[in-house]
Structures are given as structure tokens and as C-alpha cells.
């Protein structure tokens with residue numbers, strides 16, 4: 001699992017997404033935002049070290 005720091009482009013909230021695949025090639029990802037309560041585009045801010 002790799003943890004990525006995402007930022008919602010609509011509300012600006014930052015949160016961590018853990019996925020088993022590499023999204024480093026993507027600049028944005030379309031994903032559900034719990035704050036917006038809908039799918040929004042997210043900016044991928046970077047990768048967190050595996051823990």
C-alpha cells in the first residue's frame with residue numbers, strides 16, 4: 001500500500017489516500033471527497049513514506 005496526499009480542488013481539504021497502485025504519473029485524480037460528499041477532482045500533492 002502506498003499513501004498519497006490529496007487535495008480536493010473544490011473545497012481545498014487535504015487527506016490521505018491509501019492505494020495499492022502507483023498514481024504518481026497522474027496529476028489529478030477523480031475521487032470521492034467526504035467533505036463535498038461527491039466525486040471531485042483532487043490534486044496529488046505527493047507520496048508519503050510507507051509506514
Ligand SMILES: [Zn+2]
Nearest residue numbers: 008011033036
Ligand atoms: Zn472536497
